[in-house]
Amino acid sequence: MESRTYATAATPGDTVTVAGWVHEIRDLGGIAFLILRDTTGKIQVKFEKNDTDDELVETGLNVHRESVLSVTGSVEAEERAPTGVEMVPTEVDVLAEADPELPLDPSGKVEAELPTRLDNRTLDLRKSEVQAIFEIRAVMLQAVRDTFRDLDCTEINTPKIVATGTEGGTELFPVTYFGREAFMNQSPQLFKQLMIGSGLERVFEVGPIFRAEEHNTPRHLNEATSIDFESAFIDDAEAMDVCEAIVVAAYEAVAANCEDELAALGLAETFEVPDTGFPRLSYGAAIERINATGALDTPLAWGDDLSTEAERALGDEVGGHYFITDWPSEIKPFYIKDRDGDETLSTGFDLMHPRLELVSGGQREHRHEQLIEGFEQQGLEPETFEYYTKMFRYGMPPHAGWGLGAERLLMTILGLENIREAVIFPRDRQRLSP
Secondary structure, three states: OOOEOOHHHOOOOOEEEEEEEEEEEEEOOOEEEEEEEEOOEEEEEEEEOOOOOHHHHHHHHOOOOOOEEEEEEEEEEOOOOOOOEEEEEEEEEEEEOOOOOOOOOOOOOOOOOHHHHHHOHHHHOOOHHHHHHHHHHHHHHHHHHHHHHHOOOEEOOOOOEEOOOOOOOOOOEEEEEOOEEEEEOOOOHHHHHHHHHHOOOEEEEEEEEEOOOOOOOOOOOOEEEEEEEEEEOOOHHHHHHHHHHHHHHHHHHHHHHOHHHHHHOOOOOOOOOOOOOOOEEEHHHHHHHHHHHOOOOOOOOOOOOOOHHHHHHHHHHHOOOEEEEOOEHHHOOOOEOEEOOEEEEEOOEEEEEOOEEEEEEEEEOOOHHHHHHHHHHOOOOHHHHHHHHHHHHOOOOOEEEEEEEHHHHHHHHHOOOOHHHHOOOOOOOOOOOO
16 A cells, blocks of 8 residues: 555655554544554544444444454644544555454464464454564674674575484484475584585574474474574684674564564563673582472582573573583584593583573584584484595584574563564474464
8 A cells, every 4th residue: 555654654644544453443432543553653543423424434333353454534732642643544455354352362462372473473463462472582683694704604595305304213204305305404504514624614503493392391393483693713712702602693683673672562661681790600510509409309410401490490500591511422413522521521512591492503523424423422323424524525614603592582681481472383293283
């Protein structure tokens, strides 16, 4: 509609055409009001029944909520209206009539459970607070991309249908690929390492990953968006520097550009950008601090992974973002390099938020023989990954990188209770539609 004016741009004295959804109708007898909502906000349309054509009144007041209308009329100042202006209509066109019975209330006056909201996600997204989440997500991802480019990284796109899993045969979604078995990729890990060998040196990707995990928790998805980074000629400490810069840049962009969205979510007064200089705790120190809290029934021992309860105990203790470094080699993937001089320790690290893990990364094993040994130690067949391992015979520089869950980052930025709130159409064990 070339002549359309957005609700928040309607100025007293103008004659405009606005278009949007019927948010509410209030009939007070001799006067009635229709609240029309578009992507920018709401505008009040006034029907004075004695002064307005009967057919116009009937058209405007007999439609059901969430019908799509086009309204043409003059704009007047009215401080009692929701936005300080109202329209006096001269034309009302019903562009699409909505059913009288809706599966949920987009106005938010009647609450709906999350499964109902996700079953009717298009209606759910008409709520300002839900739209705010995805406006913020867009700003966050733009900031991530801009920061990577400022750090001289090249954006890449790697295959999502692969012949082998990134970390073996677990948690894989098999697919039939022209009569052959293939899999949905768990991670761009192996491909981004191959890019380091290509000479691009610094790469990043923002794209989907697929994990056939059996988890059914508020923080797990089976299709997620991964923010990945890999760079030649850096170590794990420098990779952590980049990771911190990306996370802080995401917060800063939201703080600078999403004032209205934060207000819609009730976060305008409490939102804070984290301080730089995230603490870096060794795995051994983390185990000691967790055990010292007394929060676990059974103390952690060397080599244990961190349970949800352990992460929360340490998160409460630290109180902000922090890294866990120097993980035991035996519990990190084959491509993570061991510490020079101590094969029991890896260069692997995790970035933690007090609520959950955000990032897994480390320095990579760039030497061919040691890489093959890592495969064998973890019970994997190097021959299956020859497309990957052979490139390490042709000059692979030292390199490091990490992967960051975009939904987990957004979840922690906004304090969302369920990671599905951070995805428009989430995929988990039960949900394949819409």
